[in-house]
Amino acid sequence: MSPTLREVLETPPYPRVCGTCGKEKLSTEFHIDLRRWDGRNVTCKECSARHSQRLEVRLRARYRDAARKNVSFPNTDY
Numbered sequence: 001m002s003p004t005l006r007e008v009l010e011t012p013p014y015p016r017v018c019g020t021c022g023k024e025k026l027s028t029e030f031h032i033d034l035r036r037w038d039g040r041n042v043t044c045k046e047c048s049a050r051h052s053q054r055l056e057v058r059l060r061a062r063y064r065d066a067a068r069k070n071v072s073f074p075n076t077d078y
Contacts, residue, residue: 001037002036002037002039003034003038003039004034004035005032005034005039007038007039008032008034008038008039008040008068009032011027011039013026013027015027015029016030016038016040017044018030018042018044018045018047019043020042020043020047020051021043021044021046021047023044025044027040027042028043028076029045029046030043030044030045031045031048032068
């Protein structure tokens with residue numbers, strides 16, 4: 001059963017391993033995710049931030065490339 005937010009916040013910090021970088025860190029260095037069995041995310045905050053930055057760069061490039069293409073609109077009779 002998933003823990004409540006109060007239970008997660010009142011639990012003292014404990015060591016756990018990040019699923020991305022494999023480093024052992026304290027549980028307070030992981031975002032809260034109440035869907036998990038211990039109430040913490042699988043990846044640490046640092047790896048999550050790095051992933052978000054890479055995703056943002058990829059999305060910007062995708063939209064920039066789409067904007068460069070010649071896009072024709074079907075209804076130009078306005």
